[in-house]
Amino acid sequence: MEVSVAGEPFTQTASTGYDRAQELKAFDDTEAGVKGLVDAGIVNIPRIFIRPSDELVEELNCQQNSFQVPLIDLDEIKGSNREEIVYQIRTASETWGFFQVVNHGIPLKVLEDMIQGVRDFNEQDVEMKKQWYSRDQMKRVRFNSNFDLYQSRTANWRDTLNLSCSVSHNFDPEELPAACRETTLEYIKHVRSLGDTLFEIISEALGLKSEHLQDMECGGASTFVCHYYPPCPEPELTMGTSSHSDPAFLTILLQDQIGGLQVLHQNQWVDVNPISGGLVVNIGDFLQVISNEKLKSVDHRVIASGVGPRVSVACFFAGSDDVPPRLYGPIKELISEENPPLYQNFLVPEYFAKYAAEGLNSKSCLEQLKL
Ligand code: OGA
Ligand code: NI
Secondary structure, X not given: OHHHHXXXXXXXXXXXXXXXXXXXXXXXXXXXXXXXXXXOOOOOOOHHHOOOHHHHHHHXXXXXXOOOOOEEXXXXXXXXXXXXXXXXXXXXXXXXXXXXXXXXXXXXXXXXXXXXXXXXXXXXXXHHHHOOEOOXXXXXXXXXXXXXXXXXXXXXXXXXXXXXXXXXOOOOHHHOOHHHHHHHXXXXXXXXXXXXXXXHHHHHHOOOXXXXXXXXXXXXXXXXXXXXXXXXXXXXXXXXXXXEOOOOOEEEEEEOOOOOEEEEEOOEEEEOOOOOOOEEEEEOHHHHHHOOOOOOOOOEEEEOOOOOOEEEEEEEEOOOXXXXXXXXXXXXXXXXXXXXXXXXXXXXXXXXXXXXXXXXXXXXXXXXXXX
């Protein structure tokens, strides 16, 4: 079967003439991403994107289910509803690691403009876009396709603009691509403020004082990962984003109305259906560690689709960006003799380096921190 050897990294198969490493490089060298392939009118997806047959077979066994990701209304969060909201966020974070929020205070126009800005960036003249193409992790603004292109088993059907900033090192407007400059600056301001609110609520949910997680600078650095998923001519053979958990404390995700995001719940893939004006929030690996596993960082993925493009923007709150880096580990108020620490302390830059070296597809970074 044609797909049986696909996905094995760096294999050179004389009989089929498939040199994966060479094909990855050729794709990377176009600097036009997956959108470049679609614009060229391909009807069959290149082999580097085809999932191995064992994964494709597993997919056929996926069951339909009627689970619903928790939906939490943040209206009156500073007032009469606070206690109830803390309870709902605690329950959702312990059982799902995922929830959606509405009435979060970010105007619909800011969300829609952010999505449109990302679309405009990706759909501008390819030569303009190429100026941003890079795999240099030191660049605060970089565009590429598949950050783990050379590490992963299979490439994903998406392109990504990465914007990294922090409370102490904000963007100069000129650092950002003109196509999405104003919209991004506006969005960042609002998402940071929502992040502060959520860190307060989560602190309370953990039985800590409201400022605890902010005092730990959990929301210090933030990376805005802006994804563009072009329509795929053979969606059943590939993925938009492979299954993974997020290397961050918390993620706030904005998605357009196309759909495709799924979260793993009780061993079933559950659709995170788009809600107009809603945002998806999920617990990341670092909150799982510092909460000593009270809160769960759960695997999720994006399936590929013939419909699109799909746009999403994930804001990862990734902790302090102090130099030397701050050490994070299970919060001492949450550990006791009956509740011994389950993880060792870690440094965020080291965790990122490991994650980048391994690529998506695994929870191994988190596993390696286990005591
Ligand atoms: C991510 C992610 C989901 C999406 O960037 O980590 O899970 O909907 N994105 O694009
Ligand atoms: Ni994710």
